[in-house]
Amino acid sequence: MSNVKFYREEHQVPLEMHKVRIVQKLFLLPVEERQKKMEEAGNNTFLLHNKDIYIDMLTDSGVNAMSDNQQAAMFQADDAYAGSETFYRLKKAIKETMGLNDMLPAHQGRACENILAEAFCRPGDLVPMNFHFTTTKAHITRCGADVVELVAAKGLDANNLDPFKGDFDIPRLKKFIKDHRDQIQWLRIETGTNLIGGQPISAHNMHEVAKICREEGIISVMDASLLQDNLHFIKTREEGYKDKSIKEIMFELCADMDIVYFSARKLGFARGGCICSNNEKLMLRMKEYVPLYEGFLTYGGMEVRSMEAIAVGLYETLDEEYISQGPMFIEHMVNELHEYGVPVVRPAGGLGVHLNASEFFPDMPHGQYPAGALGAAMYIAGGIRGMERGTISEQRERDGSERYAALELLRLAVPRRVFTLSQIEYVADRVKWVWDNRKLIGGLHFVEEPAVLRFFFGRLEPIGDWQQKLVEKYRADFGDSL
Ligand code: F0G
Numbered sequence: 001m002s003n004v005k006f007y008r009e010e011h012q013v014p015l016e017m018h019k020v021r022i023v024q025k026l027f028l029l030p031v032e033e034r035q036k037k038m039e040e041a042g043n044n045t046f047l048l049h050n051k052d053i054y055i056d057m058l059t060d061s062g063v064n065a066m067s068d069n070q071q072a073a074m075f076q077a078d079d080a081y082a083g084s085e086t087f088y089r090l091k092k093a094i095k096e097t098m099g100l101n102d103m104l105p106a107h108q109g110r111a112c113e114n115i116l117a118e119a120f121c122r123p124g125d126l127v128p129m130n131f132h133f134t135t136t137k138a139h140i141t142r143c144g145a146d147v148v149e150l151v152a153a154k155g156l157d158a159n160n161l162d163p164f165k166g167d168f169d170i171p172r173l174k175k176f177i178k179d180h181r182d183q184i185q186w187l188r189i190e191t192g193t194n195l196i197g198g199q200p201i202s203a204h205n206m207h208e209v210a211k212i213c214r215e216e217g218i219i220s221v222m223d224a225s226l227l228q229d230n231l232h233f234i235k236t237r238e239e240g241y242k243d244k245s246i247k248e249i250m251f252e253l254c255a256d257m258d259i260v261y262f263s264a265r266k267l268g269f270a271r272g273g274c275i276c277s278n279n280e281k282l283m284l285r286m287k288e289y290v291p292l293y294e295g296f297l298t299y300g301g302m303e304v305r306s307m308e309a310i311a312v313g314l315y316e317t318l319d320e321e322y323i324s325q326g327p328m329f330i331e332h333m334v335n336e337l338h339e340y341g342v343p344v345v346r347p348a349g350g351l352g353v354h355l356n357a358s359e360f361f362p363d364m365p366h367g368q369y370p371a372g373a374l375g376a377a378m379y380i381a382g383g384i385r386g387m388e389r390g391t392i393s394e395q396r397e398r399d400g401s402e403r404y405a406a407l408e409l410l411r412l413a414v415p416r417r418v419f420t421l422s423q424i425e426y427v428a429d430r431v432k433w434v435w436d437n438r439k440l441i442g443g444l445h446f447v448e449e450p451a452v453l454r455f456f457f458g459r460l461e462p463i464g465d466w467q468q469k470l471v472e473k474y475r476a477d478f479g480d481s482l
Helices: 031-040 067-076 085-098 109-120 133-144 170-183 201-217 227-237 246-257 281-287 287-292 306-316 325-340 368-384 423-436 464-479
Strands: 102-106 128-129 146-149 186-190 219-221 261-263 274-278 354-355 387-389 408-414 444-448 461-462
Touching: 031 368, 031 464, 067 306, 067 461, 085 102, 085 246, 085 274, 085 306, 102 109, 102 281, 109 133, 109 219, 109 261, 109 274, 109 281, 109 287, 128 170, 146 423, 170 201, 186 201, 201 219, 201 246, 201 354, 227 246, 227 325, 274 281, 281 287, 306 354, 325 354, 368 387, 368 408, 368 423, 368 444, 368 464
Parallel strands: 128 146, 128 186, 186 219, 219 261
Antiparallel strands: 102 274, 261 274, 354 408, 387 408, 444 461
16 A cells, blocks of 8 residues: 545545456345355355355455566476476565575475474474464464464454564473473474464564574574565554565565564465475485375476466565555454444454454354354354354364364455455444344354364354344345345
8 A cells, every 4th residue: 555645634544556457246145145055065155156145355465466477487487397487486586585596496384384294393392482372373283282372462353453473482482482482493483473463573573583593593584484474563553664675674584583483375476385495404304205195396286387476476475555455444444344343353454454353242152153153143144255264263182072272353454465445344334233133143053073173174054043143134224135
């Protein structure tokens, strides 16, 4: 977004510095059909068909809009099993945008995590991090190690207005390392902390953590999947960074890490994944897993056209006008909802708008999955697909008991460069309606619960007939409107 002032200040809205040149037709089903589709999908938004969705806010992963330059670059892809020029162009882009010399390709972010876990996790190990991500944790626990979350207390308080809620609690980290040094090989820093509402971590905190790692001989690993938004927040919120370019901030952060990996479905507006580093020894320990799990070293399971798109997308990540679009749309919606009284995670973060389901339904126990129930209600109310980021997204403890989420959130992701402001306004309108009718909404229970990553395929049913009542209220309020 550019610094453009509106003449009527009260009408100031985020202004895009791009235009749309390819469009996709969308459909909005009548509310009765939306209820039926939700039932068929087992009340799990992952199981809905895309054709039945009006506004898809499930994720920002692999659904960001590509630029004309990315599309053009894809035509130049060099298809070869080994030694593709595309690989060298991507490597050069990583060098020029992140300052990192070496890169291992993988088909997406979790594939990088698989390799990291295989290379650096022994049974009984502990991997400290500000906060877990679902796929990261699944790979680490599969290798017999455990994740330890050391985010500062502010990060778990949906109403704390600190600008950097993804920060580590440094005293706790130091104590934890002192008590468990033998079990720690690596530490993970998640930028744009996903599961606590896309909240950024400050450059200051990252540097402190990296310094501790250096002093202790622990490998520092940055998950840069959501770094794009985090860079924007460092520049706009952190003292001392206003006058630095995004590229300078990027170089400064990457230089302090032993390893940087990312999902290019998010960073780079494309699809794929990369592990990057200046440390040859560490790269050597991971290298052998690329041909084993992914593909030959010069494509790593990625399609060469995607690799060209990542390369161009990384340069675009250094463009403030591009990278501020997501955070500013999110802020616009968060402000509007907050003014109406809807509980949303604040301050506005990256990735999407996060509704606080615990405050929608203060009396609903975690075991009835309030965030999942809110997700089902949002689809019924507006054909809007969000993602449950609460207890359903947790995995059960090793003894089979439920692990209740620290925050019960429904995430409404805002894919980058995709939606218009009127669509964002529509979503905010339907969220307000759901908020005003929250007393009609009840919980869910599992009817099919997979053992691993249950939120992807699990099927649930509503407790009682609340969905029917919601549809009736919708008809009463909206008449024959879709
Ligand atoms: N790390 C973070 C912080 C992520 O947000 C994701 C994916 C991954 C790693 C894994 O990357 O999907 O390419 O395998 N997040 C997606 C989401 C799935 O919807 O938030 P991947």
